[in-house]
Amino acid sequence: xxxxxxxxxxxxxxxxxxxxxxxxxxxxxxxxxxxxxxxxxxxxxxxxxxxxxxxxxxxxxxxxxxxxxxxxxxxxxxxxxxxxxxxxxxxxxxxxxxxxxxxxxxxxxxxxxxxxxxxxxxxxxxxxxxxxxxxxxxxxxxxxxxxxxxxxxxxxxxxxxxxxxxxxxxxxxxxxxxxxxxxxxxxxxxxxxxxxxxxxxxxxxxxxxxxxxxxxx
Amino acid sequence: xxxxxxxxxxxxxxxxxxxxxxxxxxxxxxxxxxxxxxxxxxxxxxxxxxxxxxxxxxxxxxxxxxxxxxxxxxxxxxxxxxx
Numbered sequence: 001x002x003x004x005x006x007x008x009x010x011x012x013x014x015x016x017x018x019x020x021x022x023x024x025x026x027x028x029x030x031x032x033x034x035x036x037x038x039x040x041x042x043x044x045x046x047x048x049x050x051x052x053x054x055x056x057x058x059x060x061x062x063x064x065x066x067x068x069x070x071x072x073x074x075x076x077x078x079x080x081x082x083x084x085x086x087x088x089x090x091x092x093x094x095x096x097x098x099x100x101x102x103x104x105x106x107x108x109x110x111x112x113x114x115x116x117x118x119x120x121x122x123x124x125x126x127x128x129x130x131x132x133x134x135x136x137x138x139x140x141x142x143x144x145x146x147x148x149x150x151x152x153x154x155x156x157x158x159x160x161x162x163x164x165x166x167x168x169x170x171x172x173x174x175x176x177x178x179x180x181x182x183x184x185x186x187x188x189x190x191x192x193x194x195x196x197x198x199x200x201x202x203x204x205x206x207x208x209x210x211x212x213x214x215x216x217x
Numbered sequence: 218x219x220x221x222x223x224x225x226x227x228x229x230x231x232x233x234x235x236x237x238x239x240x241x242x243x244x245x246x247x248x249x250x251x252x253x254x255x256x257x258x259x260x261x262x263x264x265x266x267x268x269x270x271x272x273x274x275x276x277x278x279x280x281x282x283x284x285x286x287x288x289x290x291x292x293x294x295x296x297x298x299x300x
Contacts, residue, residue: 020293020297022290022294025289025290025293026286026290029281029285029286029289029290030280030281030286033280033281033285033286033289034278034279034280034281037281051285054285055285055288055289055292058289058292058293059292062292062293062296063296110227110231111231112227112230112231112262114227117225117226117227124225125225125226125228126226126227126256126258127226127258127259130258130261131258131262131265133261134265135261135264135265135268142268142272143272143275147272148272148276151269151272151273151275151276152276155273155276166273170270170273170274171273171274171276171278172278173274176238191234191235191240194234194238195231195233195234195235198234198266198269198270198273199230199234199266201269201273202262202265202266202269205265205268205269205272206265
């Protein structure tokens with residue numbers, strides 16, 4: 001997990017970069033590279049173009065280093081440059097990605113199947129069919145490679161923004177404030193996207209453990 | 218002052234992610250906790266969401282390709298040498 005750097009850490013890191021410190025630069029590349037590629041890929045047509053966008057963005061970062069004053073975090077600042085570069089490139093490719101396609105068109109819908117709750121009557125809105133209870137799983141089963149494949153698979157199926165929010169928040173451990181700055185989304189959107197993403201991953205795990213337990217019982 | 222109707226399960230499950238992140242405003246947090254205290258189904262979903270987050274945190278972080286690393290390092294060297 002990458003920890004959040006303090007503004008002082010950021011400024012010290014920028015100093016190292018200005019001094020040409022290759023280790024510092026590579027550390028930053030390794031930390032931010034994969035997320036930068038994925039975010040760039042949202043706006044352009046292929047992985048190859050996304051790689052080019054990431055390179056172009058890094059050049060922009062280096063050229064702009066002298067102007068970095070630490071008013072935002074370094075990674076927020078880098079992602080601003082990246083997102084602008086990616087959007088410009090996407091426009092040049094005449095590729096306009098509908099906002100709904102990035103965010104997912106299901107944001108206004110409940111994240112739990114309405115069929116699981118009583119629709120009307122006295123108990124309206126309470127559980128009619130409880131989800132499969134997969135708590136109390138022995139650790140080695142819960143943390144099996146297969147389980148983690150289910151998690152990764154469920155994330156890969158999410159609309160790009162939902163996938164990126166859960167990766168940044170729950171895989172990399174970034175704060176909600178940073179995630180919304182980096183992805184240029186509102187606080188509400190960040191929360192909605194994260195909740196939907198987690199609910200879908202939970203659902204995938206439920207299915208996985210349910211089927212597994214049917215096979216063994 | 219419980220003038221407001223208590224939350225239903227369908228409503229509570231939509232708030233659990235924010236609840237876990239400590240991002241619910243105080244009155245809502247209290248209402249969710251009151252509900253959870255008497256609801257096994259929602260408590261189960263809460264536990265499972267917490268476990269989902271923990272398992273997601275175990276995913277390995279992706280790496281930058283060697284080609285990309287080399288290209289970027291060259292760009293950095295070019296920049297430091299004032300090219």
